[in-house]
Amino acid sequence: MTLIDSHAHIYSEKFQQDRDEAVARALEAGVEKIYMPNIDHTSIDVMLETEEKHPGQCIAMMGLHPTSVNKDFEQELYLVEEWLGKRQFAAVGECGIDLYWDKTFLTQQQEALKVQVELAKKHQLPIVLHTRDSFDETYEIIAAAQDGSLKGIFHCFSGTVEQAVKVKELGFLMGIGGVATFKNGGLDMVLPHVSLDDLALETDCPYLAPVPHRGKRNEPAYLPLVARRVAELMQKPVEEVAAATTRNALNLFKR
Template sequence: MLLTDSHAHIYAEQFKPDRDAALERAALAGVTTIVMPNIDHTSIDVMLETEARHPQQCFAMMGLHPTSVGKHFERELYQVEEWLGKRPFAAVGECGIDLYWDKSFLAQQQEALRIQLNLAKKHQLPIVLHTRDAFQETADLVEQAQDGTLRGVFHCFSGTPEEAERAIKLGFMLGIGGVATFKNGGSDKVLPGLGLEHLLLETDCPYLAPVPHRGKRNEPSYLPLVAHRVAELLQKDVEEVAEVTTRNARELFNL
């Protein structure tokens, strides 16, 4: 059973002591492909170093995370644009809107997302969207930018059936992670109505570890727990879930 972790911060500081070992555990668990979202200028070097050390397993995106958007976000986006012109990346991301931590930079977050949506179209890349407490605000901007060429994923999706339908109508996939295993995560009300062709699996490690590891550091080797939960909710064989979601990820990210 081969799996793709479509969203993992395996380069993060939390993995500094055992990053290589964590990647080995992932491979042993069948997680042969890991797509890494960028955060801001501070994460680029370590992310690209991780990719260089594990070129068959780890693939980098390039973007600016909404929680890193502040007064000087244009400087950050200049670096994103420069990097996108230098070499191939799997996607633009992660980017989007986050109103959970701070609402004071909403206008800047919206502008940063508009710019990155245009970069995704310019470079013909998928875009990976972060929408914490901001699905509608994010989807509105995607809808305005959608010209038939935009594609990507609403990562860490834990919204309503109506939001899932809207994302799919916009031509986007849904990233399903550890929240699907939480007792009150809400996935039991959404996933049974969806086809596998719309789903990617992800960990978002080191965050959002699935049950029974909830509250601990998450890692890609836990992805089979998400796959089993999705299989249970969709009443499918876990092998089919692994096969289809891996194919979805490879096609979306051109891996």
């Protein structure tokens, strides 16, 4: 069973002591590729070092995370733009809007997202979206920009069936992770009503570890737990879930 972790911060300092071992455990668990979203200027070096050490398995994106957007966000975006012009990345991301922690810089987050959408179009790359407490605000920007050329993932999707339909109509995938295993995660009400063609699996490690590891550090080796829960909720064989989500991720990222 081959799996793709479409969203993992394996370069995080939480893996400082055992990053290589965590990557090896992922391979052993059948996770062949780990796509790494960038956060801001502080994460680029360690992310690219991780990619260099694990070529073909750990693959970098380039973007600016919404929680790193503040009044000086333009400097961060210049750096993102510069890197996208220098070398190949799998996607623009992660970017989007986060209204969970703080609404102070909503206007700046909206502007930063619009700039990154245009960068994704320019470089013909998919875009990976962060939408914590901000599905409607993020969707509005993506829908307005969608001219048929935009593709990507609504990462850590935990919305409603209606929102899932909107994501599908945009031509985007939903990133499904550990929340699917949570008792009150809500995805038990959504996944039976969507198609495997619209899903990618992710861990978002070191965050959102699936049951029975909830509350501990997450890692890509736990992705089979997500796959099994998705299979259970969709009443499909886990091998079918693995095959479809792997195909979807590879078709999106192209590397």
